[in-house]
Amino acid sequence: MIETRPDDAVQILAPDGTVVDSQARTSLDLGDEDLRAMYRAMLVTRMVDLEATALQRQGELAVYPPLLGQEAAQIGSAYALGEEDFVFPSYREVGVAVVRGIDLVEYMHFHRGTRHGGIADPLGSRFAEISVPVSSQVLHAVGWALGARLDRRNACAIVYFGDGATSQGDFHEGCNFAGVFGCPVVFFCQNNQWAISVPVQRQTAAPIWKKAEAYGFPGVRVDGNDVLAVYKVSREAVARAREEGVPTLIEAVTYRMGPHSTADDATRYRAREDVDAWQTFDPLERFRRLLDSEGLLDPAFVDQAEADARAEAARVRAGIQGAPPRPLEGFFDHAFSDMPEFLARQREEVVRLTSEEEGEGA
Amino acid sequence: MIETRPDDAVQILAPDGTVVDSQARTSLDLGDEDLRAMYRAMLVTRMVDLEATALQRQGELAVYPPLLGQEAAQIGSAYALGEEDFVFPSYREVGVAVVRGIDLVEYMHFHRGTRHGGIADPLGSRFAEISVPVSSQVLHAVGWALGARLDRRNACAIVYFGDGATSQGDFHEGCNFAGVFGCPVVFFCQNNQWAISVPVQRQTAAPIWKKAEAYGFPGVRVDGNDVLAVYKVSREAVARAREEGVPTLIEAVTYRMGPHSTADDATRYRAREDVDAWQTFDPLERFRRLLDSEGLLDPAFVDQAEADARAEAARVRAGIQGAPPRPLEGFFDHAFSDMPEFLARQREEVVRLTSEEEGEGA
Amino acid sequence: MPEVTMVQALNEGLRFAMQEDDRVLVLGEDVGKLGGVFRVTDRIQADFGEERVFDTPLAESAIAGVSLGLAMAGWRPVAEMQFDAFSYPALDQVISHIAKYRFRSVGTVDPSLVIRIPCGGGIGAAEHHSESPEVYYAHTSGLKVAIPSTPLDAFNLLVRSIRDPDPVIFFEPKSRYWSKESGDLSPDGLPFGAARTVREGNHATLVAWGGMVARCLQAAEAAAEDGVELEVVDLRTLVPLDLEGLANAAKKTGRVVVVHEAPMTAGFGAEVVARIVEDAFEYLEAPVLRVTGYDIPYPPAKVEEHYLPSVDRILIALERVLSF
Amino acid sequence: MPEVTMVQALNEGLRFAMQEDDRVLVLGEDVGKLGGVFRVTDRIQADFGEERVFDTPLAESAIAGVSLGLAMAGWRPVAEMQFDAFSYPALDQVISHIAKYRFRSVGTVDPSLVIRIPCGGGIGAAEHHSESPEVYYAHTSGLKVAIPSTPLDAFNLLVRSIRDPDPVIFFEPKSRYWSKESGDLSPDGLPFGAARTVREGNHATLVAWGGMVARCLQAAEAAAEDGVELEVVDLRTLVPLDLEGLANAAKKTGRVVVVHEAPMTAGFGAEVVARIVEDAFEYLEAPVLRVTGYDIPYPPAKVEEHYLPSVDRILIALERVLSF
Numbered sequence A, B: 001m002i003e004t005r006p007d008d009a010v011q012i013l014a015p016d017g018t019v020v021d022s023q024a025r026t027s028l029d030l031g032d033e034d035l036r037a038m039y040r041a042m043l044v045t046r047m048v049d050l051e052a053t054a055l056q057r058q059g060e061l062a063v064y065p066p067l068l069g070q071e072a073a074q075i076g077s078a079y080a081l082g083e084e085d086f087v088f089p090s091y092r093e094v095g096v097a098v099v100r101g102i103d104l105v106e107y108m109h110f111h112r113g114t115r116h117g118g119i120a121d122p123l124g125s126r127f128a129e130i131s132v133p134v135s136s137q138v139l140h141a142v143g144w145a146l147g148a149r150l151d152r153r154n155a156c157a158i159v160y161f162g163d164g165a166t167s168q169g170d171f172h173e174g175c176n177f178a179g180v181f182g183c184p185v186v187f188f189c190q191n192n193q194w195a196i197s198v199p200v201q202r203q204t205a206a207p208i209w210k211k212a213e214a215y216g217f218p219g220v221r222v223d224g225n226d227v228l229a230v231y232k233v234s235r236e237a238v239a240r241a242r243e244e245g246v247p248t249l250i251e252a253v254t255y256r257m258g259p260h261s262t263a264d265d266a267t268r269y270r271a272r273e274d275v276d277a278w279q280t281f282d283p284l285e286r287f288r289r290l291l292d293s294e295g296l297l298d299p300a301f302v303d304q305a306e307a308d309a310r311a312e313a314a315r316v317r318a319g320i321q322g323a324p325p326r327p328l329e330g331f332f333d334h335a336f337s338d339m340p341e342f343l344a345r346q347r348e349e350v351v352r353l354t355s356e357e358e359g360e361g362a
Numbered sequence C, D: 001m002p003e004v005t006m007v008q009a010l011n012e013g014l015r016f017a018m019q020e021d022d023r024v025l026v027l028g029e030d031v032g033k034l035g036g037v038f039r040v041t042d043r044i045q046a047d048f049g050e051e052r053v054f055d056t057p058l059a060e061s062a063i064a065g066v067s068l069g070l071a072m073a074g075w076r077p078v079a080e081m082q083f084d085a086f087s088y089p090a091l092d093q094v095i096s097h098i099a100k101y102r103f104r105s106v107g108t109v110d111p112s113l114v115i116r117i118p119c120g121g122g123i124g125a126a127e128h129h130s131e132s133p134e135v136y137y138a139h140t141s142g143l144k145v146a147i148p149s150t151p152l153d154a155f156n157l158l159v160r161s162i163r164d165p166d167p168v169i170f171f172e173p174k175s176r177y178w179s180k181e182s183g184d185l186s187p188d189g190l191p192f193g194a195a196r197t198v199r200e201g202n203h204a205t206l207v208a209w210g211g212m213v214a215r216c217l218q219a220a221e222a223a224a225e226d227g228v229e230l231e232v233v234d235l236r237t238l239v240p241l242d243l244e245g246l247a248n249a250a251k252k253t254g255r256v257v258v259v260h261e262a263p264m265t266a267g268f269g270a271e272v273v274a275r276i277v278e279d280a281f282e283y284l285e286a287p288v289l290r291v292t293g294y295d296i297p298y299p300p301a302k303v304e305e306h307y308l309p310s311v312d313r314i315l316i317a318l319e320r321v322l323s324f
């Protein structure tokens, strides 16, 4: 059965943190510790994200795409996953990585230009390598989900992508494939309103959540800055995927508060006021107010959460700052599972040249 | 405004030729001569199609994909076009070619393996070359339509493709692009239930016409074996495209009565009975009965139409039978607009070798 | 000794691999009930079930990308592209992900999958059905590229490809699909990276792969009538390339002609020339020449015989090489 | 004489072409208000309007396929692919249609369009942003392939590409985007198919294109300090290739090294070797060698300097060639 939703987004919390849907609020399977953990994860994400931008400004990272403003979308959805579920990120999912316990130092090596992918152990941590070609990871998620279904595993895949990604052929082919095969997968679109300089209105003429109609599975639009609403729809989608093999397309409406990446100059294409207007919808502040009103923000917790966030940001800085490149020769070992002759020759040359260089340097 | 339609298809004629929607019937801007011309075009198409299959069996064509059963979908839609409109076919659109006055001898050279593309003068005849890579031509239609819009021409593009084609990324990218730019284009899907051996149920989990929802323009399902209904929805779509810059996705539900191509053995994947069941829905017979009931089938016309159809089939046969290959050297002249040195060298070799061969033969 | 066609050998190869490893899957367009347009997967779905052998929607990028996802879930997909030119929509997934996933993941993920691509011309097919796109793949670091020229080696290489932890692009020369060979089907033939001397000769060497190996053998027979003894080398895998075997073959005769169906410009023949020049220059008595498809799009079938390297064209190149 | 960067020269080239022909359009991702991520289209939308310069949805296959449709409607689209590796989703449209439409239509349709692709490494960019995919295009019959190495030639070649009735893949070496040159911007420079000798020398010849021309000049200067005079040839267009110029350059010194960023295996360097061997074999004093990117996926930026051909690596190859 195809479930359709009204065109307005699912919301539990108003921008000021008050509960607009108390039935939904109370029906959530989240205890106080969960709420605090989510808040903490949002804080850590915010701090690490800001630290990464700072690290880039200081030349420690080559480039960094901030997720500022998208914390609720990422933490809410990631929190809805089980350990067995597999995350397929794009390049902006530090918040998801935080929830999944991914080593953020190794992650930042991607942005430093010292490794590709950024994820030390994708299969073990059930978190795929960072995927840069827009939308391409959608197909990997569908394939993994099909594999899980064939193994009758009680697990699903979730794939993250942006509003711009929905224009790509791979998005379509993946959704269609998942619909036909009943793959346990959640298509999680962070509609942050922009694909670099292109606003979503120039990206597509239909609401993103509605695209699910084309594939015979449910689509839902959610307030992406409302962490509880995101959690709720994600949780439902995960259950539908695992239990019924029904995919869901979630459109989390949010906003990219920062530039596309540290290399971008957003003033060229959007007005300061547009960004400012979204300041009111800050997802952290909204959630903080809820927690406050629910009496969960005792000073001890707040201090601890902030200290944790600062500590993690500091750990990332310490781990990445001045980190030396990994020698090129090592990369040769992972082009193939073996070392064919033609490559061995080249590797030898690299070893020879770099050792000469070191020799000279010494 | 997005127009949605009920899930059942638009129909004017019942399979037995009786009018089920008399209001729609009378509202059509088709005079008696139009109806006769359409019937004649369907007959010509049927005869040429059968002749092509016969020619293939006799070794005169390399391979041929019959359109048997899809005549109403093709003639109804093509008849809705104006002279300025541009057709982007796949490889199964002989019926459309008939309506557009395309030289069918040259067309059959494609299937003989003596030329690519099959259309002698695509720009002049406003009929693009045959496109084999499934769905790829969708983008060309959108691009042409955008060009027409930029020129403020009162013309639209129509692109033909199959049910299987809707799974391709290019279909999606084209529809999405057209939605954003308001391109005057009609996406005409002949859902003939099969993509070679894959039934449409394994191709996608949603009704094809509904995919339009993903792009913000109307989708409509029509009985593809009802030439008047196809004409009606196509006419509306063409008007919407030309006048409002609103694309339409038309799903014409029909059936591929023959094999995928003469090289295909359809008994491997579908039951004889399934095909037989569709015999009842034969589009020619249905239309014939309507014309009969409307008193348009005087013997003189019927004889003439049948004679015309036989004559055209005979002309195709005479034109293609034993037609010699066109010399390879000539093809070199159309790789580029000029003849770069590296290619001239190769062309010379070809000329030398083939003249030697001829010399030997003499 | 039973006689098998290449199509049968490939079918048996798939069955062998599926039997020895129940993680092997077969997917693609029309690979199920139809058994593939060339019947390479004939009755495999009937015998191994619809979970392990399935038709996909008509979307090559999905076929490739989903295969990678399946590999990440521990399966070993063998995907079919229906024809050479229909592998192009999947190039992005192949180049940007399949070829790079091991590298990107620092060796923690095996993108172990096979993409089968019927290739080449000579069978009278329509536009887009006769191309030889091996260079697109061979130039892409991280892919292995195999292309058998005989039924027995097709079996051997296919089983090896499926067992390989690396992604393998497996080309099947359509013009050899119905060629026959007798012998036992076994995966214990030559490994990847080992060229095979299919004919010994002292006067000059022909290097080829896939469909052109047979053509070179024809040329060698024609030459033999004039007392010219040609060595014919079948590369079998383009990546890894048998550098030593290639150099030795060149050194033996000092005169080499490379033959392939793809257009000349930046075809894999150029790589063969470059390797020979690098590794055996002092032994060369003549320029290494190429006899290839011409640098135009593949022409209509009725003239393909003039487009593809013919025995005549090979002999003409040999004349130049021998008279140098 | 005004000094311009390559980015500025390209921007001026687009403006020049748009002014002389009002059918020229510019499309791509972020080419409008943003002016492209490298600012090549800076303020062109502001100056030529939103009908002639527009941002597309994020879909490269569409960008290519729609461009062909626009060409069929009589427009002359200049499409931008944001980075090298993001041109891959468009390969099917490029190979199966754009390269073949003139051929297929027996010369009745001009698929006159340009696809601009920033290419190459050396700028510290992330994965997928530093590739050199020229071979995929150069091997595809029906495409012309241009790749300037200096600002003035960038202007000249871009205007010529836009005027060309054939589809042109126009590579822009990112590492040279901010290089400067003084002189007048003019489309009356060398045509397609003419290599340019950028440095004269008698001892050996370096052949390169795009970003590696500058590297070769550095190597030539280093060599000159040791009294070795190198000729440096910039190919400028890979298709058509200047066969005569290449052969002459090889004949002059008899010792040639080809340098490119792309991986070695089946890179365009192999074609250069093969052509020289075919056309100038008797003049060769030494094997023609290649100094290239290695046969692994492009590595992380922090080690790219060891991956790309360095002056040292070029000099080492030269030593081998000179001492032969």
Ligand SMILES: Cc1ncc(C[n+]2csc(CCOP(=O)(O)OP(=O)(O)O)c2C)c(N)n1
Residues within 6 Å of the ligand: A092, A132, A133, A134, A161, A162, A163, A164, A165, A166, A192, A194, A195, A196, A256, A260, D029, D058, D060, D082, D086, D089
């Ligand atoms: C296939 C491809 N084309 C172009 C790019 C360059 N690019 C990187 S991010 C981006 C915009 C993506 O927008 P969206 O999908 O909305 O995600 P967001 O960046 O907003 O999170 C573009 C065009 C790319 N990475 N991949």
Ligand SMILES: Cc1ncc(C[n+]2csc(CCOP(=O)(O)OP(=O)(O)O)c2C)c(N)n1
Residues within 6 Å of the ligand: B092, B132, B133, B134, B161, B162, B163, B164, B165, B166, B192, B194, B195, B196, B256, B260, C029, C058, C060, C082, C086, C089
């Ligand atoms: C990109 C691509 N992949 C595969 C093929 C091989 N092929 C030719 S027709 C066809 C089925 C097409 O089905 P559909 O779109 O329903 O059109 P129909 O043939 O039924 O008219 C396939 C798989 C192709 N031509 N192009």
Ligand SMILES: [Mg+2]
Residues within 6 Å of the ligand: A162, A163, A164, A190, A191, A192, A193, A194, A195, A196
């Ligand atoms: Mg976005």
Ligand SMILES: [Mg+2]
Residues within 6 Å of the ligand: B162, B163, B164, B190, B191, B192, B193, B194, B195, B196
């Ligand atoms: Mg069909």
